[in-house]
Amino acid sequence: MRNSLLIRSPMISFRVDRRLPILLLVLAMLSFAAIVLNVQQGEYPISMIDIIKTLFGVDTGNADHAFVIYTLRLPRTLVAFMVGMALAISGTIFQGLTRNPLADPSIIGINAGAGMAAVGMIVLFPSAPIYLLPIAAFAGASFIALLIYSLAWNGGSSPTLLILLGIGLSAIASAFTSLMITFGSIYDVSQALVWLAGSVYGRTWEQFFSLLPWIALGIPAALSLSRQINVLNLGDDVAKGLGSRVEWQRGLLVLVAVALSGSAIASAGTIAFVGLIAPHAGRLLIGANHQNLLPVTALLGGLLVTLADLIGRILFAPTELPCGVVTAAIGAPFFLYLLIRNRFK
């Protein structure tokens, strides 16, 4: 165990890789750089130094800087970063629980449920106030997750069934979504599609503060359960043999994962593939132990969405691509990579 650090207290015990602190530091620095770059990007030019000064509260002698950065650009960037963290952790949990390398909230029905609720909101009640949209999305995500979990209960929850039922229910939800897309007015439908693709356009502190509690509770909860994911990852029988309360723990983990992905989708729409890419990338960097993996994937996810948002704004400027489209574009070659790596292993 020379390669690991042991953190022990009466409450918790962590065994983490010695490389972890350094890796986390590097990722944190990269994330900070990405956030600064993202804040810099925009119509109104601000120099890099002024941005860093303003972020640390040093006066730059230009009152506009503080307004542009704090009111317009920073909340959006921070929402992107937090959404990425939440999606990455929830993807890691789902992959660990189901022992399936392709499980991701966007594949097993969570996104479809949220999407149906939100598109219904946009198309059927175009005059409804905009702040109801995240609530509808969150309700849709929780509802479909609850439905999947209860349907998959068969004298105990089965990870296989969780995935398959998720796919089945997601087909029903998408059918209703496409029904609404077919019959909505073309303007509403365009709006709905932007939301469906996932975008952090025009997010303010309001969204930031409504997302913050979920992140602040969800990520520590996930970290404290990370050892249980390791055990469940060995299979139900082994986990039971090791004295794990399988159903209870799996239920708790699903709850955390759904809360994280649901709140993320509610703030930024259905950004796909972050929960798929980040855990795989994290495993390449630090290995499959979830105690190391979860913090690394969280930062990777945040980095990914922040960069995706940046790229989406630069690529076809002044037209802005939703960042969900960019993550999907990154997801496609990543799929291929997974495929090829497996072929030649």
Next chain:
Amino acid sequence: MISIPSVSSKLASRSRWIVLALGTIALLICFIYSITLGARDIPLPIILKSFITFDQSFDHLVIQTVRLPRSLMAMAVGAALAVSGAVMQGLTRNPLAETGILGIEAGGSLAVVLTLFIFGSASLSTYAGAAFLGAAIAAISVYALGTLGRGGATPLNLTVAGAAMTALIASITTSILIVSQRTLDEIRFWLAGSLSGRDFDLFLQVLPFLLSGLLLAFWLGRQITTMSLGEDIAKSLGQQTVWIKVLAALSVVLLAGSSVAIAGPIGFIGLVVPHMVRFFIKTDYRWILPYSAILGAILLLVADIAARVLLKPQELPVGVMTAIVGAPVFVYLAKSKVKR
């Protein structure tokens, strides 16, 4: 049951022919009913007359240019989807296999959207070609992806790979539609899977491919039966499993590609129909495939009738109807048929 094979199989074979004939009659009835339905009430005698002595009257025109093509397309697409589903289920021994769930239809429709986006409007054969190409690429990549997870191409792994591929393709399609509202407006009804106002010339162009896909599948019936017992058994019975797989995949791509080109992505017909057929015929794909063709044609005709009648005069996309009916069946099959 197998004590006197010659006699019992003769009896079984006769009853199978009878059921096949009954099925064909049922299909014919649905077909005629589908032609009588519409905004305009046209009595049956006039319909029949329009086939025998066609005059240029309005009623006859409606029947010959609107309703007859639509019903024919519903039948062809239903048969194609059902047979492709049956072939895939037999070949991969996967009760959940289907062109919709495995993302093959999504691949075809992305290719069509791309064509429309890039070329504005292209010739009909370009759309059809795009649909075939997209379906083929999606089929290959889903199969390759599905062998990634633990245990190879299990029902679970294939299904998840298909869902992942569908999610990926859907987000690409969505982004194209965001960038180009013109494409969105032209294609959104088709994208939900619909038989309304589809081009009959396109249908006629695609029909040879669809029929050759069907014939190829029927011709492979015996081989698929042995494959459905397991690849090892098929090999030990002297089957060249690689060739069977290649040919079966070709027929699936022909069938799925042509049905997407005609009607857009229509899910769950290919899933539900073979399972319904298996209530009557358990394992013999020489019979399962033609039965699936007839039942698939009936089912899609009925779904299309329901899509037209349910919210009259508003018409629903038939793909939405099949998903709403089929997805619960998927859930049931996932719970009962997949080994955990």
